[in-house]
Amino acid sequence: MLTPIWVRGRRRKRPAEESFNDENPRPIPSGPKGGRPLMSRQAKLDSSQAKTDKRARLLVAKPTKQRKKLSNLESLPVELIEKIFLYSLNVNFARCSLPLIAAISSERIYRALILLAFWDDTSTTAAGTRASETAISRILRPLDYSPLRDADRRQLQDTILRCKWCTVQRLLAQLPDLMNLCIQRHWFGAGIVMAPEQEDALNRFLAQEQDIRTFEGTDPTSTTTTDDDDDDDDDDNPTHYTLTINPLVSITITHHETDQTTTHPILGVLLIPPNLLQGGPLDSEEEGFTSPAHTNYLETLRIASGFNRTALTKPTVTLSRPALQRGIHTALVENNRKALTTLLKIDEYHFRAENTDIDPASAAMIPYTLPAEHFRTAVRVARRDPVFFQILLRASAESVPADDPEITEWAMQQRDAFGAWLLDLMLHLPEQIEAARTNPAEQAVFYLGRANAQRGLARRYLREVLGVEELGSWLEESTFDVSGLWKIPRID
Incomplete structure (x- = not known):
């Protein structure tokens, strides 16, 4: 019995139902041993035409992807696009398309x-x-x-x-x-x-x-006409x-x-955006006042807004006081003295100028105060550095919560002249608040950063805590000298 030999490869299986008749004659083998049948003349012609068509299709270059056609506006010269944008002053103009952004950026x-x-x-x-x-x-x-x-x-x-x-x-x-x-x-x-x-x-x-x-x-x-006693002519x-x-x-x-x-x-400021006041991102994606440029920006806007004068005038600059209070909290948490001082100057000047009237009685109805939570935050984030608490005091000493146990405990732990003075302030705070309400310019402990020497608490603070004779207004003080940027080169 012969053993079948299995050969790897594809085996073509002829359908069983396939039959040959006169209409479909059997292909003629190409040799005596069989093999691939010869192609008929029509089959050769069809195959040749198919190959020619395929070769022609391959020789034809494939169409490249068409670029988006520019609009009539985008096709204008850059100078005209700039003119249109500067005439409209609409920022949405630049957001219409990338070509427009590139033209005006x-x-x-x-x-x-x-x-x-x-x-x-x-x-x-x-x-x-x-x-x-x-x-x-x-x-x-x-x-x-x-x-x-x-x-x-x-x-x-x-x-x-x-x-x-x-x-x-x-x-x-x-x-x-x-x-x-x-x-x-x-x-x-x-x-x-x-x-x-x-x-x-x-x-x-x-x-x-x-x-x-x-x-x-x-x-x-x-x-200008000047009179001369010697003659009647006017010069x-x-x-x-x-x-x-x-x-x-x-x-x-x-x-x-x-x-x-x-x-x-020089700089005609009409508003200060909330994101600048509350410590939002400026030149980077960082939050808060971690960048010195942010603090310098605020100080520049403060001086340009006229908040560096001791005389109060009705402000023309609008700002959000809730955003400003959030910025003060952020500056306290970051232990940023410059940002805290600038924000307090802006807050006090703008509030007093906005709410001070000719009638002293109307001015006394809306006293300037700070949220009590700011003082608690200063105690928590800087327990060993009373400077931040003192900066808040210089803005509004009457805003210290009188019966707060956390601040009382912190003042007792200071064991110095400032701690003793703070405890005395909290003890006499009710009558001090009433005095400051009637005449803040003269009866408050501090007014626009100036210590009122006629008040006993202010005199004690100057003598015992600071060791100085007087403390003037802090509005004219600046943490960033804008005019210092104007430098005249020396010629040797």
């Missing part, structure tokens, strides 16, 4: 937006001279300038300060141009004429070549003015004949 657009948003040009009623208008147009290029209303400028500031590209460095970099704009509008635009040497000195100052900050000028169109003399520049902060114009001074801030 440039330093000169950022610069134009900052200058337009932070230049206060609403106080000018008369048109300036042709030379000043030409200089203003040159500074604001590529912007076709037209003054904005306060409402529009406030909205633009809010939009810009929320953008990631509006960093501290970009804002501070535009202060020299903002200062030049103020000088062109309020000095040259008012028709004041300078002597050639004075104008040359001012140009050298603006070019940071010479540190002369006081300049003289006259207004020929406005004259018409031009009025004299003095320009005093506090670099990057403000300019002051003094009218000599009337002894009237007018100060124009």
Whole structure:
């Protein structure tokens, strides 16, 4: 019996029902031993045509993926797109497509937006001279300038300060141009004429070549009549003015004949966004006031807002006090003295200026206070460093909770002059609160950071705790000198 041999490979199995007849003749083998049948003439023709068609299809290049066709707006030159955006001042314009974002994301657009948003040009009623208008147009290029209303400028500031590209460095970099704009509008635009040497000195100052900050000028169109007892003739003399520049902060114009001074801030701030007050992200994704740039930003906005004066004036800057209180809590938790001091100065000045009226009785109805939780937080996060508690006291000593056991225990643990003074303050707090309510400027322990020496508690604090004779207002003190950025290079 033969043993079957199994061969690996594919075995073709002919269907059992396949049959051959006259219509389907059996293929003729190609040789005597069989093999692949020969192709008929028609089969060869069909195969040749199929191969030709396949070769033709392969030789034809495959169509590449078509790029998205740009719209008519996106196809415009970059200069025209910039003009359209600066005319509309709509941030949603940049969010429409990537080509539009690329077209307007440039330093000169950022610069134009900052200058337009932070230049206060609403106080000018008369048109300036042709030379000043030409200089203003040159500074604001590529912007076709037209003054904005306060409402529009406030909205633009809010939009810009929320953008990631509006960093501290970009804002501070535009202060020299903002200062030049103020000088062109309020000095040259008012028709004041300078002597050639004075104008040359001012140009050298603006070019940071010479540190002369006081300049003289006259207004020929406005004259002052002086009477002479010897004759009846009147001599018409031009009025004299003095320009005093506090670099990057403000300019002051003094009218000599009337002894009237007018100060124009360089940075016209109308609002401080909540994210800056509560310690939100600024130049990075980090939360809080961990970046020194954030604190410097706040101090710059505080000075520009006019919160560095001892005289209270109705504020034009809007801010969120709940966001400010959250920022104070964050600064306490982070043990950030600079941020805490700046936020307390902003909070006290804005609240007192907003709620102080001519009538002392109405002012006494809304006393300035801090949340008691701030003092408890200062005790918990800095038990061995009373400085943070003392900073809160300088803002509002009457806000200390009188019967708080945690603060009482902490004051007893101090075992020094400050601990004893704090216990005495908490003991006499009810009558002190009532005295400060009637006349905060003179009867509060501290007012705008100044210690009222006529109060016994304030005198004890100065003598026993600080060891000084007096403590002035802290509003004029600054943790960041903006004018120090204006440096005149030395010529050896």
